[in-house]
Amino acid sequence: MDRIRKVVANISEIDPVIIKKTQERLDNLTKPLGSLGRLEELARKICGITGKENPSLRNKVIFTLASDHGVTEEGVSAYPKEVTAQMVYNFLSGGAGINVLANHVGARVVVVDIGVASDLKPDPRLVVKKINYGTKNMAKGPAMTRDEAIKAICAGIEIFEDEFKAGIDIAGTGDMGIGNTTASSAITAVFTKKPIEEITGRGTGLDDKGLKNKIDIIRKSISLNKPDSSDPIDVLSKVGGFEIAGLAGIILAAASKRVPVVLDGFISGAAALAAFHIEPKVKDYMIAAHCSVESGHKVILEHIGLKPLFDLDLRLGEGTGGALGIGLADAAIKILTEMATFKSANVSEKKK
Amino acid sequence: MDRIRKVVANISEIDPVIIKKTQERLDNLTKPLGSLGRLEELARKICGITGKENPSLRNKVIFTLASDHGVTEEGVSAYPKEVTAQMVYNFLSGGAGINVLANHVGARVVVVDIGVASDLKPDPRLVVKKINYGTKNMAKGPAMTRDEAIKAICAGIEIFEDEFKAGIDIAGTGDMGIGNTTASSAITAVFTKKPIEEITGRGTGLDDKGLKNKIDIIRKSISLNKPDSSDPIDVLSKVGGFEIAGLAGIILAAASKRVPVVLDGFISGAAALAAFHIEPKVKDYMIAAHCSVESGHKVILEHIGLKPLFDLDLRLGEGTGGALGIGLADAAIKILTEMATFKSANVSEKKK
Numbered sequence: 001m002d003r004i005r006k007v008v009a010n011i012s013e014i015d016p017v018i019i020k021k022t023q024e025r026l027d028n029l030t031k032p033l034g035s036l037g038r039l040e041e042l043a044r045k046i047c048g049i050t051g052k053e054n055p056s057l058r059n060k061v062i063f064t065l066a067s068d069h070g071v072t073e074e075g076v077s078a079y080p081k082e083v084t085a086q087m088v089y090n091f092l093s094g095g096a097g098i099n100v101l102a103n104h105v106g107a108r109v110v111v112v113d114i115g116v117a118s119d120l121k122p123d124p125r126l127v128v129k130k131i132n133y134g135t136k137n138m139a140k141g142p143a144m145t146r147d148e149a150i151k152a153i154c155a156g157i158e159i160f161e162d163e164f165k166a167g168i169d170i171a172g173t174g175d176m177g178i179g180n181t182t183a184s185s186a187i188t189a190v191f192t193k194k195p196i197e198e199i200t201g202r203g204t205g206l207d208d209k210g211l212k213n214k215i216d217i218i219r220k221s222i223s224l225n226k227p228d229s230s231d232p233i234d235v236l237s238k239v240g241g242f243e244i245a246g247l248a249g250i251i252l253a254a255a256s257k258r259v260p261v262v263l264d265g266f267i268s269g270a271a272a273l274a275a276f277h278i279e280p281k282v283k284d285y286m287i288a289a290h291c292s293v294e295s296g297h298k299v300i301l302e303h304i305g306l307k308p309l310f311d312l313d314l315r316l317g318e319g320t321g322g323a324l325g326i327g328l329a330d331a332a333i334k335i336l337t338e339m340a341t342f343k344s345a346n347v348s349e350k351k352k
Numbered sequence: 353m354d355r356i357r358k359v360v361a362n363i364s365e366i367d368p369v370i371i372k373k374t375q376e377r378l379d380n381l382t383k384p385l386g387s388l389g390r391l392e393e394l395a396r397k398i399c400g401i402t403g404k405e406n407p408s409l410r411n412k413v414i415f416t417l418a419s420d421h422g423v424t425e426e427g428v429s430a431y432p433k434e435v436t437a438q439m440v441y442n443f444l445s446g447g448a449g450i451n452v453l454a455n456h457v458g459a460r461v462v463v464v465d466i467g468v469a470s471d472l473k474p475d476p477r478l479v480v481k482k483i484n485y486g487t488k489n490m491a492k493g494p495a496m497t498r499d500e501a502i503k504a505i506c507a508g509i510e511i512f513e514d515e516f517k518a519g520i521d522i523a524g525t526g527d528m529g530i531g532n533t534t535a536s537s538a539i540t541a542v543f544t545k546k547p548i549e550e551i552t553g554r555g556t557g558l559d560d561k562g563l564k565n566k567i568d569i570i571r572k573s574i575s576l577n578k579p580d581s582s583d584p585i586d587v588l589s590k591v592g593g594f595e596i597a598g599l600a601g602i603i604l605a606a607a608s609k610r611v612p613v614v615l616d617g618f619i620s621g622a623a624a625l626a627a628f629h630i631e632p633k634v635k636d637y638m639i640a641a642h643c644s645v646e647s648g649h650k651v652i653l654e655h656i657g658l659k660p661l662f663d664l665d666l667r668l669g670e671g672t673g674g675a676l677g678i679g680l681a682d683a684a685i686k687i688l689t690e691m692a693t694f695k696s697a698n699v700s701e702k703k704k
Contacts, residue, residue, distance in 0.1 A: 095692025340447025
């Protein structure tokens with residue numbers, strides 16, 4: 001807990017002065033005032049977060065955390081549990097969606113086993129921070145112990161801080177875990193108090209019957225475990241997942257180091273929700289890349305107060321939407337730092 | 353007219369077989385079925401357009417056509433007319449928004465003087481296809497002669513075909529022309545029959561009084577010139593612009609060469625509208641990048657039947673939104689061609 005407290009204590013308010021200065025600078029560039037809309041908003045936000053007038057986004061890192069979920073016993077996913085481990089190998093060999101999209105935007109992917117249910121073949125590129133062999137079935141009891149939830153958040157902090165030594169200018173969050181939309185819906189229900197039906201989706205592709213079962217299992221898990229919404233660690237331990245808790249740690253650590261963190265979809269959103277309930281100031285460090293097909297994601301973003309950059313009907317996870325968001329952040333900073341001013345380009349300004 | 357007819361005759365239907373095959377291939381990649389949403393749609397569309405199962409998007413070209421508008425005499429823009437020429441120099445020296453965003457996505461920008469009101473300093477990078485020194489004031493008579501409208505469309509075709517020799521895998525449309533949202537609103541009103549108030553925006557930043565004047569001028573121009581909506585050349589000549597007609601030519605030429613063409617904002621939309629009314633089949637070759645702040649743009653996209661990829665509150669033009677759309681198209685094709693399949697990565701498929 002001490003480590004989490006220390007990180008949280010280091011999360012400061014964003015500097016409004018640099019945000020104002022950034023807009024003034026944007027207003028001098030050769031374009032009508034405000035005409036680059038949300039790219040300008042992004043540039044302002046990134047300058048505010050980093051405290052830098054000329055931030056560089058050279059080092060882009062996407063953290064893809066993999067873990068298993070005991071609740072898959074209840075038939076809540078369209079894919080078998082083994083897929084979590086199989087996909088980790090796919091990440092390591094570069095064949096997954098996140099590899100392709102991270103390459104596309106010039107980001108590196110840090111793949112983490114934070115709780116895969118099997119022992120994975122050793123690989124120098126795989127970060128192993130295994131808290132346990134998957135969570136327990138939350139429909140029968142808490143998904144993990146309180147101590148495990150704290151350890152998972154701390155593992156996220158460690159992963160971020162280790163990687164930060166090599167340089168991180170912008171971070172993205174990603175996940176892999178068969179069953180993790182079930183945990184994310186449960187977390188969302190507890191924190192936002194919205195009806196479970198409203199925030200539960202088909203995940204990787206459930207049919208109507210499967211969706212009904214998933215909703216029932218989430219309802220059962222919450223009524224059995226009674227997570228306390230005023231205690232985010234309690235929520236994460238009772239109905240969370242190791243990758244979700246780990247991502248919450250990464251988000252908090254990024255904020256404490258003044259690194260913008262681009263959120264992917266629903267699972268990253270559930271992690272962001274937990275981080276936000278641990279420390280609301282973290283919101284200002286978050287960039288919501290997209291709005292997922294999973295209905296709970298929109299509810300999370302509204303609850304935190306984030307407006308997604310785009311909606312491309314994505315529901316893959318892994319950090320894929322976040323990667324595209326990092327690409328837009330890059331574009332926004334290039335606009336700020338590479339465009340000519342009215343003066344330097346000898347272009348007439350707006351009529352008075 | 354013969355040249356336009358020839359190009360139009362070469363626009364064929366999209367092959368449904370390759371679209372189906374592309375989806376089958378996407379369904380074998382290591383991701384839940386359909387989970388990359390509109391990126392999958394983009395990949396299918398690009399395969400359908402190009403007729404290639406493994407399209408490459410190496411050669412990305414954005415055509416930014418600049419021209420002046422006589423209607424600026426009526427005070428319809430917040431910026432002085434000289435800005436059109438000044439911005440052409442800015443494009444050539446690489447300081448404009450389009451330069452930054454084209455670089456960001458790896459596209460080259462072809463800058464064209466198709467009707468700037470002054471003679472520009474010769475520059476080997478500037479394509480000069482000047483039809484006239486700006487259009488005439490459409491509030492007092494036709495913006496151009498019918499012959500000039502045809503010449504401007506043919507100039508667009510020529511520009512595309514010349515550049516096509518150097519290779520174009522995907523094209524983007526862009527514009528520069530103080531006053532051109534006025535022409536675009538007029539074109540939109542004529543083709544879509546929507547009320548002028550509904551499809552007229554503030555352009556580069558008009559105040560309420562300026563917006564009212566702009567609406568009045570558009571109304572006057574339409575009632576004076578009586579453009580015939582069943583004759584797109586008539587519409588372009590009476591209330592259009594050289595860059596708008598030129599872009600219509602580029603769009604038709606791209607379709608005739610089976611090159612996907614990514615539309616930027618409102619001005620590109622007006623050009624697309626004219627191209628669509630010349631030959632409706634051209635729609636299938638268009639990709640709508642974004643939805644502009646200019647209210648008429650949404651109406652155009654609905655009229656043609658295109659759904660924009662994103663909405664970032666952009667209203668700069670030049671091809672900037674199109675550039676970001678090209679970046680997404682690139683991502684979509686990389687997903688299709690670089691991801692592992694379930695089989696190659698040894699990942700279990702969905703439960704039956």
